Structure formats: C-alpha cells, structure tokens
Amino acid sequence: MNGDPIDDYLARLRAGLRTPPARTAEIVAEAEDHLRESSAAAAGRDERLSGADAQRAAITAFGPARRVVRAHRPSAAEFAAAAAMKAWPVLGCYLLLTSLIGWVLYASLTPTREKPAAWMPGLPLALEYGGAMLLGAALVAGFLLVRGRRSRSGAGLARLPRGLVPWGTVIAPLALGIAGYEKLIERPLIHTEQVLAVVMQSILAGGLLVAGGAVWTLACLLRVAVAALRAVATARLSRDR
Amino acid sequence: MNKERLKGNLDMLLLSVLAAGPAHGYAVITALRGRSEGEFDLPEGTVYPALHRLEGAGLLSSSWSDADGRRRRVYALTGQGETALAGQRTEWKRFSSGIGAVLGWQA
Numbered sequence A: 001m002n003g004d005p006i007d008d009y010l011a012r013l014r015a016g017l018r019t020p021p022a023r024t025a026e027i028v029a030e031a032e033d034h035l036r037e038s039s040a041a042a043a044g045r046d047e048r049l050s051g052a053d054a055q056r057a058a059i060t061a062f063g064p065a066r067r068v069v070r071a072h073r074p075s076a077a078e079f080a081a082a083a084a085m086k087a088w089p090v091l092g093c094y095l096l097l098t099s100l101i102g103w104v105l106y107a108s109l110t111p112t113r114e115k116p117a118a119w120m121p122g123l124p125l126a127l128e129y130g131g132a133m134l135l136g137a138a139l140v141a142g143f144l145l146v147r148g149r150r151s152r153s154g155a156g157l158a159r160l161p162r163g164l165v166p167w168g169t170v171i172a173p174l175a176l177g178i179a180g181y182e183k184l185i186e187r188p189l190i191h192t193e194q195v196l197a198v199v200m201q202s203i204l205a206g207g208l209l210v211a212g213g214a215v216w217t218l219a220c221l222l223r224v225a226v227a228a229l230r231a232v233a234t235a236r237l238s239r240d241r
Numbered sequence B: 001m002n003k004e005r006l007k008g009n010l011d012m013l014l015l016s017v018l019a020a021g022p023a024h025g026y027a028v029i030t031a032l033r034g035r036s037e038g039e040f041d042l043p044e045g046t047v048y049p050a051l052h053r054l055e056g057a058g059l060l061s062s063s064w065s066d067a068d069g070r071r072r073r074v075y076a077l078t079g080q081g082e083t084a085l086a087g088q089r090t091e092w093k094r095f096s097s098g099i100g101a102v103l104g105w106q107a
Helices: A005-016 A021-045 A051-062 A065-071 A076-109 A125-153 A164-184 A192-211 A213-240 B003-018 B025-035 B048-056 B079-103
Strands: B060-067 B070-077
Touching (some): A005 A021, A005 A065, A021 A051, A021 B070, A065 B048, A076 A125, B003 B025, B003 B079, B025 B048, B025 B070, B048 B060
Antiparallel strands (some): B060 B070
C-alpha cells in the first residue's frame, strides 16, 4: 500500500483477477484510466474535496474490487484449459519417473530372474514399464511443443485458484500411488519395496512439485541413484552367496 | 430502475451510445448516465466486461492510445454492431409498444 487510494485499489484488482496476464494488464490499465479521469471530474465538481477523497469517490462509483474481479471471471472452458496445461507435464513426468524407478527396482529385486507380478496379467512387465516410459516421454514432448506454440502466439492462461496446483500435484500422484498399492497388494510380492517406492515417489514427487520443478527433478534423480546403488549392492550380495 | 432489467438491455444501450461515435469507457458510462437522466447507474467497473464481450462478438472494435500519460482504450461500433443495433431497436420498439398496449398507454 503506497497511500494513493487508486494505486492500492489497482493492486487489489491485479491480485484478484484470474485472467491471463496480458488481459489482466489491459483490465488494470483501463481501470486506472477510468479512475483517474473520474477522480479529476469529482475534484472539478467539488473544490472542497481533497485529492484522496476525490479518488475514494471515484473508487466507490467504480465498485468494490471483489465485484469487478467477479465480473471479469474467466469462463469454465478457460479454467479447464489452464488446469489441463498444469496437469499435462506432471502426468508425463510422473509416468517417466515411475517407469524408470520400476526398471531400476526390477533389476535390483530379481537376482534369481524370477518373473515378478505385473500390473496387468498377461502383459510382460517390460512392456508395461516401456509403454509407460514412452507415453510419459510423448506427453512431455507434446507439452513442450504446445507451450512453445502458445508462447509464440501470445496466448495466456487463466490463473487457477490459489492452492489448486500444489494440492492437485500432491493428491493426484498420491492417489495413483495408493491405487498401485491396492492393485499389487494381493500379488505374491517380492515388490514390497516397489510398492513402497510407488507410494513414496508419489508423496515425494507431489510434495516436491510444490517446492519447484528443479528441486523435484533433483530429488527424483537422487532417488534413482539410490535405487541403482541398492541394485548394485544386492547383485554383489547374491554373487557372494 | 430494476438492476436486473437494466443488465438484460445493457448491450443494446452500450451499442446505442457508441453509435454516436468512438469513445472510451468512462465517456460511454457518463453518456449512458446523462442520456438516461440518471436512471441507468450501474457500478462503473462492471460495464467493462460487457464492452469486452461485445468486442469479442465483433460488434465493437477497440484501439489503444495515450491520454495524459495513461493508456486509453477507445471503442467504436463495427458494421456488424450497427446491424445488430438496428435489429435490437426494431425488436425493442415492437416489445415496448406491445407492453404499452397491454398496460393501456397511448403509443
């Protein structure tokens, strides 16, 4: 707050608007032009009004910031598009990571080359993990392509309600992890670690996504490295036996 | 004036104001208030979404200019907007004369 009522009002307006950034800038610029002119007109009509009082009169006539924000609310389709663009890369990275960790654990947990229980009966585990990896890679590549096109065209996205993205990236992977656990729980498991890895990965990936993509990537790489080291240690142990 | 009834006719009123010539938002709202003799007095900030919607529908066009060191958006009626306004005026004339007939007013 800098003491100028119109500047303070515009700051509240800018913070509340959920429109894409370019449209937000236009709405705020138009509001400022209106308020400044209205304030000057109010001061012209009543010389007894101070500058700040004239600004407050203009703001009262313009309407509360909350009401103006509501009037500019993006459509449901715009919100859905914004949510899809947020979920798209998360799903792609999640599939890539799940399959990568699965591959590492597959190598580390089957020293006897026993065929482990698979997600889908009849489908070789290699195909499942390979398919998930390819799908994840395709999703990530597709997202980067679409994002590049949107940047070049200047198309922006609606701002999603605060908290939706962090909570969504924690809850969705967790739900997928739990679903995976439910699916594997009845099978003869040499995959206890695999199940734990899926659940842990979900919670960790979701939690770290909140902290930022770079941290998340680093943490995932770290976990892959740890799983690889475990695989080496397990292989050595079974060799020594 | 019932605000809900005003909202239902806001598009036609805005097009009608802009039929007199291009104007920016504050001028449109001031003209609306003036021509209605104070009868139409909506919160000014909520009129802008209607202007943007009309522009999105192709009935208005807008351009940015500088005024007193600020960015100003000026709206103008398009050909499509003129046609739409003419249609809405005809419809309103029929509607209001029908209402008047039912209420027993002179035309």
